[in-house]
Amino acid sequence: MRLRVGLRAHFALLAAVVLLASLSLVLLVLQRQGAAHRDVQALSLESIHDFSSKRMLSQGEAAATQLADSLVNPLYYFDLDAIGSALLNVLRQPDVDYVLVYDNEGRVIHDGSQDISTYGQSMSDPFAYEVLSITDVHVQSNDALMDVSAPIRIGDQRLGGVRIGYSLAAMKADERQVGGFMSGRLGEIGRSQLLWIGLLLAGMVALLVAIGFVLQRALVSPVRQLADAAREIEAGNFEANVPTTRRNDEVGDLMRAFSHMRDSIVRHDRDIRRMAYTDALTGLSNRLAFRELLDQRVAEGNGSARQLALLFADIDDFKRVNDTIGHDAGDEVLMQFSSRIREVIDLHRGGGAELARFGGDEFVILLKGGDGEDIRERAERLADALVRELGRPIPVHGRQVFLGISIGIALFPDDATDVTVLMKNGDIAMYQAKVAGKNCYRFYSRVMDQAVERRVRMEQDLRGAWERGELSLAYQPVYRLESGKLVGAEALLRWRHPEHGPVSPSLFIDVAEQSGLIEVIGPQVLRAACMDARGWQRDFPSARELFVSVNVSARQLRTGDLAAQVETVLRETGLAAQHLHVELTETAVIGDEARVSSLLARLRNAGVKVWLDDFGTGFSGLSHLRRVPVDGVKIDRSFVADVLRDPDDLALTTAIIAMAHSLGIHVVAEGVEKEGQYAILRERGCDLAQGFWLGHPMTNQEFARLLA
Template sequence: MSVRSGLSDKSGNAPVRARDASQAEQIIDTGQWLAALAHHAAILTHVDGELTVVRTNKTFAEAFPLATPQDSQGKKVSGEWAKKVMRFITSKRDVESFELRRDGSLGPEYFLCMIGNLPCASDGAPQYLFTAVDCTRERSVEKSLRRELLSDGLTALPNRAGFGEEIDDRICHSTWPENAQFGIIAIDLARFSRVNESLGPMAGDELLITVAKRFKSCLRQGDVLARIGGNDFAIFARLNNGLSDALQIVQRINDALSAPIRLSGLQIRVDCAIGCAISAGLDEDPDDVIRKAQAAVKIAKRSGKVEIYRNGVLKEAQRRFTLESKLRDALAQGGLTLAFQPLIHLQTGEITGFEALARWHDPELGHVSPVEFIAVAEESGLIAPLGRWATYEATQTLSRWDAKFGGPLPVGVNVNLSPIHMARDDVASMFEEALRYSGVEGKRLTAEITESAIVADPDKARKLLFALKDLQMPIAMDDFGTGYSNLASLHSLPIDILKIDRSFVFSMLEDRDKAVIVRTILSLAESLGLHVTAEGIETQELALELQRMGCWQGQGYYFARPMNEADAFDYWRARWNFETV
């Protein structure tokens, strides 16, 4: 049987072809077309400025009963959806879609509506096909997901994204007086990680929930509390009286945390760092104010006081972030160099060694001060890779100098150790590897540590220093006189050299008290059998006075500024026969 005959009706009637579409219009009634549509559908007409529903399907009648005609005369319609249909008619477009929201018996209802042109009726009246798809369930799911996306699952507070939306909503939909301001109060819970480590994450979660409840009690009407980080909270506050309103909220926060919190049978007192930023006006970007508050709370963590954002703090924070990013790249790509400042034997003029100093010149930032980028490295955790790079590079420099000289040079190199590096890294292993890779003897590599490194963790410092002595390394205490050393630590620790801080040396000729301090340190060192290095020697008079006082070694601009590897080698070779001070 052929396909054509298979498609024919047994009664002999041929199927309707595309060219016979006019026959379909006569065979199928308009009501049948509407009934075939699964979603809400209606035919509208627009005559004499009035919009009328002339025909609908059953689903439309159920969803829009007030717009459904009860007879053939049609029914005039009004409301929000009718206004949108009228806008479509006046626009002269062929088709348009829009979303309709209305209040239903079970809450908001949402419909995706579409309106399009139909051929004119027999009386010439323009006709339109209106369809509506119920998307209430999809919107409900979307709303639920959005709520989860914008809120913190633990405390049910807005998260960082939700906080921004809540602020925008308050600013846009609230009545504000002239010259109104808003403030952001950032709160960082202190020692939260210790609770997690000691009592477990469940106790940490319980602590956050309890703290969030207490913070809620500090809010006024219109304020917004959010959890914007692990142990970070923030409050959006409307300020009718400027800073005084913000400080009142801060006082309520401190009062709310004054009572201890019971966790796992323990009474825990929660401290926090608080930073505050106040907007210049309602047109200021809330995200900028939040960043300012976070910059202020960072300072508060160091100062232990409530900090109010000051102009320039955010720029400083942004610069630190830029420095951190570029420093990370510089460490990975070999963008740092070492400079070497000579150490001079004050009695003979002999160069006894060099202090290795990190230097950084960025193509965009230019020369970056070591004071600045080392502080950023300590804050960001980059101090360990920076310290390792400096140590390996210093020992490799000694190895290259030996190869150029044809044997071991009678000089060593001093490298500085950050207290944070000592706390976070296996420093003894680092020095052992650096010496082994370079083939340099340990006695030519001096570790310079600060007094604060010893005070921070005396037991760990003691173990480290004795491990370095096992490598035959000399140990120098840097910036002596500015920290908290005591005679007991100097006597019990394997320290070989005291470095007098330049703040005492630089002006000792004019300041009698500083000269007394220098003389006292020299006497103390002699009693303990230690060598002394004086920093900051910038004139011959200073060098001669320190020589007369019996100081062993000195460094400073009088002798030479820090120089690169090649210049440092040439400097040593030029003074090889020794010179007098």
Template sequence: MSGERLGARGTIFAGDGLASEKCRVLLDGLGEFGAIVVDAETNRILDINTTALALLGAKRDEVIGRDHNQFVSPTGQECSSAADSGKVVDPSEWVLCRSDGTSIPILKSVLQIEVYDRKALLESIVDISDRKKAEENLRRSAFFDSLTGLANRALFVDRLEHCILRAQREKEFLFSVLLLDLDRFKFLNERLGHEVGEQTLVAVADRVKKALRDVDTVAIQTDTTHTLARMGDDKFIILLEGVHRNEDVVRVAQRIQALFDQPLEVNGQEIFTSASVGIATYNKKNTSAEAMLRDADIALYRARNQGRGSYVVFDEVMHAQAVERMTLELDLRRAVEREQFSLVFQPIVSLISDRITGVEALARWKHPERGTMLPKDFIPIAEEIGLIVPIGLFVLREACRQMQLWQEQFPSDPPLTVAVNLSSLQVRQPDLAAKVKDILRETGLAPGSLHLEITESVLLENDRHTVGTLRKLKKQGIRLHMDDFGTGYSSLSYLHQFPIDVLKVDRTFIKKLNEDSGKSGLVGSIMAMARNKGMGVIAEGIETDAQLECLKEMECELGQGFYLARPKKVRAMGKLLSRQNG
């Protein structure tokens, strides 16, 4: 038996490791593929090519004669050994166990051959690590958020649907959904930049995950009983399983909100934020994941309206209100298409001459079923769904057109002016200045006769675009008013950064003007400081003679309020102006 050696269990091997010339040809012919020859009866390795050795990270003498199963293992679906079946095996996924203890995924094909009249198996193997990584990346992109690593909406909905099916089978099983929204994140993102915004989201995700683990209420995404996910933008959502009382869920919501008592550290700076939470607990009426998400979203909307850092538990009353709101949204869209809006005008009066110097244009919605609706009942909705832009342009055009007619009918020196409110969304429109210029040209109204009113929230955004837009409007000759001054966070020292001409002191200060000396002192200080900075002042909400007299003593130039004149339709306003000019 020259040139041969006796292997384990009497298996015959070629002295150089090649079982036969036939094997040599086959192994060499496989080229870049790994190849292993296995004795079909003993499952011992007869030979192996250099490609397979490189994949194993082993030397030939460490492999030849060893049990095949020591190096090649099934992934779970295949049989424990190719030799067990005695048949040709189509390409399937296996695991190659390397000499350093690591493993790599492979694709293995098996072909039956004969070596010295003994049945053998020729395995060709291919490293599919790159393909498996790509598949894993694809899977993660489909079910996990790339920024935070949390489960994404698709995976969350899938787990939520499983909970619903379980609850339908098991009457005692209950679960809840907590939808979190970071307060003022959009402002933070625009003010500090997109990169800081993303890092803030990652910091929030990490803090919530850690807190939920620490309190042993919810595990991270890999836990099969609870799920924390990112729903997109600045919204996160938690699926709490096995809860029995709303009080337990509320405690979790409170614990999460308490996380934001301390600032987040992002890129070397402290970020202060808070979270509003909407809570929906499963009931038999929830037959789909989307229904539960809708309920949580309705509760979240209510929480945001209550103020930053609030939480609300969904109930059926909210559902009815949500249906009502959806109906109103649909009606509002139709109203824009059918131009169901009109204007009323409230006089702005000189407190020195008692003459009307201008008017403020106020929108009214002529709803076909509800009657005339005030701005407070539809403007917030219009802002949320983006309809404030077309509504605002309608109001602006009609106000300018009407004022031009009044100026022709009732000439005065200086001419009458019209004030129109702008929302923050309108100011953020890149073409606002151009649109205003077009409307002035179309209606023939002089730019100096148009006063645009903005709120403090617009200035709080303080981005380049907002400042640039305001300066473009100012350059056209339009005057800018700060509406509701004193209700937000602005200060006169802060206002110098913006081209503001007039401050409108909010009605809350005027209301107790003659009752609260502190209010009187504050209004007096505002007027004095405004004059020093070259700004005018308009007192809003004058409702009594005592308030009027107090403002006159302070030498306030302009006033507006029900005591002076209520908002009037076009014809009534025309008659008032006619009497003044008569």
């Protein structure tokens, strides 16, 4: 049996020998003790100074950045009270000497005081010159003061800046106090333990000299090799060479254990990287991995002729799948979409394309252009193929789901020279594809920035427009064709902007739909229309059987409880249910017919009439009448406009009327603008009609005069 001699026995034997020789070095250690104390004190004071300075610098930069962010809205709206409140909170912090908010010309807007004694004055201190041109957090200092400044921005517009001054007096006093304390303590320690420290140092030095050769071979060399391997592993080189040994002692055990640990770290790193950089649902790269890749590609492209195309894709109406079929179905849709996208990329020789799921229902594709290859044409071909392929129905849980995809395309370096702007522009282009009707693609252009800005401004102005009296209802009369009798009116929403005047409904209603404001405006329109209709019936005997029709958006059908809202409004206004007609478009029904049918059945059971608006313009108009309970359809104005000169439109219109009557459904014709159109629709048996020839949309007061 092989005898194992451990390191402890080696060290014990060598220590006994070395301790005998260590006495001769005591005097040398004593001599060096004083110098060591001085070095320790100097290094400690230097470290304390560095730590204090860095802490105050970090605190100042964080405070300036946070304060600048919090002052964007107050400064934009010039709310001095809110600015003063924010500055007062900062002035209460320790060591803060002053806080200033200034405009782009360097004039003081607020100094945190109640009377703002320096308001409007130009900053003239030594630090003022540099802060006027800063684009990020900026620090200046002298022996007594540290000045931290930060710009205040809203988007790309600079509104001004903020400055925070920190006094350094307290920090320097603390450093002097700590230095004095350390000097005294070191002196006490040196005096009280001088002899014992000297003996220990002498013994340690002698021991190290005596066993140095043994340690070098038995311990230092192996440990150094392990340390080198550890640094390689820390740097990410998991293939680093770990020394092997047959030694049967503690060092041998350590080296073998280190080798096993390296193998375990490699496995764990592989698993962690897979989880950190891979989307768990689709198996694609995730946002983090794609961002790192995009940073790398852009860095490689700078200074070269290589171009990149970023395709920012978003599934249309994906939320409807989660809301109606469930999140399991939504996950299945995402997996099918990712597979189809990859198939399309492969079919279009997209071997160099990078695909990632950005989160939710968003996917991104990065195309790298080759020498002499037009990256714009390549991106356009791929986007066109994706729109066609992803527009096909997806089978989910035994159902056919129609979704589609909207794609925004941004090019590097044509549209952006850095990653952040490139991604922002791709997102803007995708949003424009949504606005353009979805299931399409759009290239980014600088005009889009202006369009997005106008749309955002319109959304902001639209908020609260009803309460401010800017939104109102107009009523277009509806007549019975056979008798020419007035039977009702359609409520139409109008917006008179205080600066821009009348705004087209096609613009602001789409903004309200996309932003969700329609969920607030819709119930307000319903209530106002029912109140006006109840007023007609009360004031005019001839209007007791008039109905009012109100349009309902697809978003109102998907969110909230429309039936409960209608029942509440009818109960509060006193309007009979049969005098209210609810109009919804054919596209609002597609893809969610089961839920919509249940909702409409509840409305009809209560007595409310349901009309299908813009009939014939959807994907499969006639088929919906068999599955969705409605009382009538409104022939879209595009058919009515050409019934006098286009035989096809006349045939379609006649067919719609005949088909609807065979199902017991009434028909309303929209856009009747000529006497001939009125006559031919009456001849073909159309029930009701509305249009400019019969009556323009009018205010409630004008409609009341019409009734009178």
